[in-house]
Structures are given as C-alpha cells and as structure tokens.
Amino acid sequence: MRAGLRPGLRRGLIELRQAVTGADLVGHLLWPVVTLVALVLLQHRDLGSGLTLGAFAVPGVVGMFVALGMLLDVQYLSADREDGTVLRARATPGGITGYLVGKVVTVSGTVVLYVAVVVAGGALLVDGVDLRTVDWLTFTWVLVLGLVATQALGLVLGALVRSPRSAGYVALPVVGLIAISGVFVPVTALAAGWQAVAQAFPVYWLGLGVRAAFLPDAAAVAEVGGSWRPWATAAVLGAWALVGVVLAxxxxxxxxxxxxxxxxxxxxxxxxxRVG
Amino acid sequence: MVVQVEGLRMRYGSVDVLDDVSFQVLPGQVVALLGPNGAGKTTTIEILEGFRRRSAGRVEVLGADPAHGDERWRARIGVVLQSWRDHGRWRVRELLAHLGSYYAPYSTPGHRRPWDTDGLLTAVGLADQARQEVRRLSGGQRRRLDVAVGAVGRPELLVLDEPTAGLDPEARREFHDLVRSLVDEHGTTVLLTTHDLAEAESLADRILVLDGGRIAAEGTVDELARRFAGEDEVRWTLTGERFVRSTPHSTAFARDLFRVHGSEVADLEIRRASLEDAYLALVRRAES
Structure with a gap:
C-alpha cells in the first residue's frame, strides 16, 4: 500500500501541470471565471438583512467548486478506465495506490485553483468580500475536511459509473443538489422539505462553512437557526468524509x-x- | 519453471471457455499461444497475469498463484498491454521514468530495477521521441513504447497479448526484432498470444495451439509441422508432363526420381510441410 504513495504524489503533480498548461487551462478556468462574471454583474442585488448577493454568494461558490471536484473524479475515473490507464496501473506494483493518490492530488490541486480564482477575483471585484476579515483557520479546516469528503465520495461515484457517457448523468443530480443547497440564495428562502434534503449533503455545509469564515457574524441571521453551526458543519462533513474513506x-x-x-x-x- | 498450468478450467455460466488446459514454460523460453479468435488465449493470459480468476485448476507463475500474487510478485512480471490513448499528454521519457519508479523498491543487488530510462528508450528506438507527447507517436512507435513499459521493471516474465494486431508489416517486423533482442540480451522468458502463424513461427521456441478452450497441440515449429501437416509436396515435369506427389520423405523421393529418370526430370519443386498447413489442418480437425 505504502509503496505507491511517492510515485502517486509525483504522478498527481505531473498531471496537475498538464491540467494547467495549454488548452486544458482555458477549459478549467472557464467555469470559475464565468461564475465570477455572473457574481460581479448581480452583486448588488439585495438579499435583505443588509446582505448583498455578491458577498453572500462568493463563499458559497467556493464551497460549490470544492463539491464539483467530485464530478472531475467521476470524469477522470470513467475515462481512465475506458482508455486503459487503470489497467496500466493494475499491471504495475503499487500502481493502483499511485493512480488514486495521483488522482486525488490532481483534482484537489485543480479545485484549489478554482477556489483561488473565485477568492482572488471576488476580493478584487465584489463589494463586501474583504480578505482582511476572513477567518483563515475556519476556512482551512472547512476546505480540508470538505476536500477529503468530496474526493472520497467522488472516487466512489467514479468507480460505480460504467462509462464516460454515464458520467454525464451523474452531473445532473449534483447540479440539482447545488441548486437547492443555498449557494446563490440563502437556503432559508426554500421550502422546508428542500432545506432538509440540502442539509443531508456536503454541498450545503461546505457553503455554510466558507460563509462562516468570510462573512461577519451578523450575517448568520440568514442561515438556518440564525447560526453558523460550526459543530454541525464539522459533524456532517466529517461523517461524509468517513463514509467516503471507508467505502472508497x-x-x-x-x-x-x-x-x-x-x-x-x-x-x-x-x-x-460511438464515434464511427 | 516460470509458468506451470495444470487442469485449468474457466467457466462462464454453463460454457467452458477453457477446458483442462495444462502446459509449462521454462526459464528463457519464448512460448506462443496460437489459436483462432475465441480459442481462449486471452482468457488464459489474463488468468496468468492475475487479472482474472479461474474456475478450477492449478496455476503457478514465478512460484505464486496469480490469484493471490502480491506487489512483489507483480514487480517480477511485465505486461505489454495494447494501448489505445492512455497517458496521451505525458511525454515519452516522463511516462517511462514514472512507471519505472514503481519498481525501485523491488530492486536487489543481483537484479537492478527499474531499467535505466534512457538506455531503454535507446533499446526500443525511441530516443529521438523522448520529449514527444505520447499521443503524437505513430502506431508503431506507440507499440514500442508499450514494450518499453512492459520491460521497464526488468521482468523475469514478459507477457504479450496479440502484440502486433493492427500493425503494418514493416512495424511488425521491427516489433519482432525488438522482442527477440530483449530475449537474447536479457534472458527474459516470454509468453505471447497470437492468431498469426508467421508471428508464432518467427518468435517462438515453442508453440501451444489452443482451440475451443483446449490445447490441441504443442511443440517446436518443426515438430508441429511434421506431426500434423505430415507430408511435403513434390512437383516436377517429365518430358513436358506435370506431376505432383505428397511424401513424408521428400529428399529421398527426389533422389529416387533422379536415379530412375536422370536428366529428364525438370522444374523440380519441393514444398516442405509448413506450420501454416499444420495449423490449418489442426483447426479444421478441431472444428469437424
């Protein structure tokens, strides 16, 4: 098991470099940049209780992109099985460990890139996002715990999906989940039923955790129970992380x-x- | 003994894909599993590689049961996969050095692993492509990279499944030369599958003919040809008239021909029983 760790780390860094060079970088930057543009255009819309959409949504979008890392895992795993990358790993001693470690490193690195684009762009272009008041300690543990949970779950989903084509279908429920997870509008604006569904999944808690780090305490009035609920955030993200790490x-x-x-x-x- | 297989059986539902297959591969041998499509070659090889579980029988590869082979065992086996488009964005040298690094923990003073990357690139004729992206290689170059990847851990056993499928004749010949040089210079044991007779003939010391999930025959090229195709074909003309005759002893037959007819014999032609005849005869027999 341990034999593949170091080659896996190197593998992850090599593939991360490939992901951020040439045409691939454009593909990766497209989504965070488009989201950022939308946030900049809509930032002054008033959400009540002194909150603007821009300041509310930037942290939520950070959480969303961490969760979207799951879809990258699903895409990579299904494509890598189809083209024989996984079989190649299987034929190599320690290769499967190396492959998986590499994948987690590559996807986490890509997610961190998304997050950096949104945070930096948000600080520059969106009113109410102030990096000097961010609680970086909270931000770090939410990000790390969130990455562990979503990466482990992403690998599980990726292993269950049979082909790159079905990988597309996995995106649908995930996007639906994001829609009800209070990324752009507080979840309290939704019907109670949807609120309950959203709170069962990590997307909502990732958004909540990052908002807790970014927004002033007064902004918590827009959240469920009027609180940031840090313990519940840690518990739910931790539970998903545990499920993922055990199942994966x-x-x-x-x-x-x-x-x-x-x-x-x-x-x-x-x-x-299919092609022919 | 590098490979020992006894009474191997593979059953899917109620169909036996492999039925009581037994054979051995000795160190340094090149053995070809030859057979028509669907004969069970790939299944056999995948069981030996540890990629597939058998239904019954005893299988030992490098002293271990492939179904329970650990990573140390895995490090001693090279598998040449038919690549398609995996690792397309990796550079040739980068990929080879990376895959080689997995073997370093299994290096011993007597048997260094992995193979030196640049030496291996030169050996497979890809030194000039070292910095090229894998997806830009030609079909033949890509296949040579596959061999390099299979060999990078300096394996004691190299396994190749249909290695030249889809290659043009030129690339195929280059590929054969490459495998032969690996065997000659490093004493690697090789097990390959093919449905191409010429390939088995050109590479293998011993051939196992697999048909309908059973070993239909085994031996050297000469042994198989003699045993199954039997007779050579002798053609000649006598004062303008053409004759054809099949005989197991073509040399003696020709000698008699000259003794009786002397210089009247013309257009003499002797076709030795070829492996191709042997193979076709075998497959026909198995099908009838």
Missing part, C-alpha cells in the same frame, strides 16, 4: 478487479462505434 477502498478494489485487457478492448470497441 472497497468500491475501488471491486472496480480494479474487473479491469483486464479484454474489458478495455470491449470498451474501446464500443467507444469507436
């Missing part, structure tokens, strides 16, 4: 056990038929 090795082992030359060949046939 089991599901991933099952996934890699099925990889063989003939399964890759069969997927290649199907993929070529």
């Amino acid at each position: 090795p089991v599901v991933l082992r099952r996934m890699t056990r099925k990889e063989s030359g003939s399964s890759v060949a069969a997927r290649r046939e199907r993929a070529l038929q």
Whole structure:
C-alpha cells in the first residue's frame, strides 16, 4: 500500500501541470471565471438583512467548486478506465495506490485553483468580500475536511459509473443538489422539505462553512437557526468524509478487479462505434 | 519453471471457455499461444497475469498463484498491454521514468530495477521521441513504447497479448526484432498470444495451439509441422508432363526420381510441410 504513495504524489503533480498548461487551462478556468462574471454583474442585488448577493454568494461558490471536484473524479475515473490507464496501473506494483493518490492530488490541486480564482477575483471585484476579515483557520479546516469528503465520495461515484457517457448523468443530480443547497440564495428562502434534503449533503455545509469564515457574524441571521453551526458543519462533513474513506477502498478494489485487457478492448470497441 | 498450468478450467455460466488446459514454460523460453479468435488465449493470459480468476485448476507463475500474487510478485512480471490513448499528454521519457519508479523498491543487488530510462528508450528506438507527447507517436512507435513499459521493471516474465494486431508489416517486423533482442540480451522468458502463424513461427521456441478452450497441440515449429501437416509436396515435369506427389520423405523421393529418370526430370519443386498447413489442418480437425 505504502509503496505507491511517492510515485502517486509525483504522478498527481505531473498531471496537475498538464491540467494547467495549454488548452486544458482555458477549459478549467472557464467555469470559475464565468461564475465570477455572473457574481460581479448581480452583486448588488439585495438579499435583505443588509446582505448583498455578491458577498453572500462568493463563499458559497467556493464551497460549490470544492463539491464539483467530485464530478472531475467521476470524469477522470470513467475515462481512465475506458482508455486503459487503470489497467496500466493494475499491471504495475503499487500502481493502483499511485493512480488514486495521483488522482486525488490532481483534482484537489485543480479545485484549489478554482477556489483561488473565485477568492482572488471576488476580493478584487465584489463589494463586501474583504480578505482582511476572513477567518483563515475556519476556512482551512472547512476546505480540508470538505476536500477529503468530496474526493472520497467522488472516487466512489467514479468507480460505480460504467462509462464516460454515464458520467454525464451523474452531473445532473449534483447540479440539482447545488441548486437547492443555498449557494446563490440563502437556503432559508426554500421550502422546508428542500432545506432538509440540502442539509443531508456536503454541498450545503461546505457553503455554510466558507460563509462562516468570510462573512461577519451578523450575517448568520440568514442561515438556518440564525447560526453558523460550526459543530454541525464539522459533524456532517466529517461523517461524509468517513463514509467516503471507508467505502472508497472497497468500491475501488471491486472496480480494479474487473479491469483486464479484454474489458478495455470491449470498451474501446464500443467507444469507436460511438464515434464511427 | 516460470509458468506451470495444470487442469485449468474457466467457466462462464454453463460454457467452458477453457477446458483442462495444462502446459509449462521454462526459464528463457519464448512460448506462443496460437489459436483462432475465441480459442481462449486471452482468457488464459489474463488468468496468468492475475487479472482474472479461474474456475478450477492449478496455476503457478514465478512460484505464486496469480490469484493471490502480491506487489512483489507483480514487480517480477511485465505486461505489454495494447494501448489505445492512455497517458496521451505525458511525454515519452516522463511516462517511462514514472512507471519505472514503481519498481525501485523491488530492486536487489543481483537484479537492478527499474531499467535505466534512457538506455531503454535507446533499446526500443525511441530516443529521438523522448520529449514527444505520447499521443503524437505513430502506431508503431506507440507499440514500442508499450514494450518499453512492459520491460521497464526488468521482468523475469514478459507477457504479450496479440502484440502486433493492427500493425503494418514493416512495424511488425521491427516489433519482432525488438522482442527477440530483449530475449537474447536479457534472458527474459516470454509468453505471447497470437492468431498469426508467421508471428508464432518467427518468435517462438515453442508453440501451444489452443482451440475451443483446449490445447490441441504443442511443440517446436518443426515438430508441429511434421506431426500434423505430415507430408511435403513434390512437383516436377517429365518430358513436358506435370506431376505432383505428397511424401513424408521428400529428399529421398527426389533422389529416387533422379536415379530412375536422370536428366529428364525438370522444374523440380519441393514444398516442405509448413506450420501454416499444420495449423490449418489442426483447426479444421478441431472444428469437424
């Protein structure tokens, strides 16, 4: 198990470099930049209780991009199984550990890039986002715990999805979840039923945790119970992290056990038929 | 003994894909599993690689059961995969050095791992492409990279499944030369599958013919040709008339021909029984 850790770290950094050079960088920057532009345009809309949409949504969007890292895992894992990357890892001693460590490093690095773009852009362009008043300690633990939870869950989802095509379908419920998770508008504006659903998943708590770090305490009135609920945030994100970390090795082992030359060949046939 | 297989059976539902397959591979041998598509070659190889679990039988590869092979065992086996587009954005040298680094913990004073990256790139003829992105390689270059990746851990056993499928004749010949040089210079044991006779003939010391999930025959190229195709074909003309005759002893037959007819014999042609005939005869027999 330990043998693949260092090569995995190197692997993650090499693929991170690939992700931030050339055309790939444009693809990665597109979403945070587009979101930022929308926030800048809508920032002065009043949410009541002295909050503007811009100041409220920047931290929520940071949380959202951490959660979207899950979809990157799903995309990478399904594509890497189709093209034989995972089989290659299986044929190498310690290769699966290296592959997974590498993936988590690459995706986490990409997510941190998204977060940096939104935070820096928000500080420069959105009124009410002030980096001097940010509680960086809270921001760090929310980000780290959130990354562990979403990356572990992303790997589980990625292992369960059968093809790059079905990876697209996984995006739908995740986007739906984001819509009800109070990223752009306080979740208290939603019906109680949706509020309950949102609070079962990590997206809402990531947004809440980052808002707690970014916004003044008075802004907590817009939240459920009028509080930042830091303990509940840690508990829910921690629970999801635990579920992910326990499930991931089991599901991933099952996934890699099925990889063989003939399964890759069969997927290649199907993929070529799709293209042809 | 590098590979020992006894009574191997693989069953999917009620169909036996492999039925009582037994064979051995000795150190330094190049063994080809030859057979038509669907004969069970890939299944056999995937069981030996530890990628697939068997239904029954005893299998030992480098002293361990592949179903329970650990990472140390994995480090002693090289697998040449048919790549498609994995690691497309990696540079050739970068990928090879990276994959090689996984083998470093398994290096011993007597057996250094991994292979020196630049030496290996030169050996497979990719030194000039070292800094190129993998996705920009030609089909033949990419296949040579596959071999380099399979060999980078300096394996004791190298396994190749249909290694030249989709290559043009030129690239195929280069590939054969490459595998032969690996075997000659490093004493690597090689097990490969192919449905191409010429390939088995050109690379293998021993051939196992797999058909319908059973070993239909095994031996050296010469042994198989003699045992199954049997007779050579002799053609000649006598005063303008053409003759054809099949015989197991073509040299003696020709000698008699000259003794009886002397210089009247013309256009003499002897076709030795080829492996191709042997193979076709075998497959026909198995199908009927």
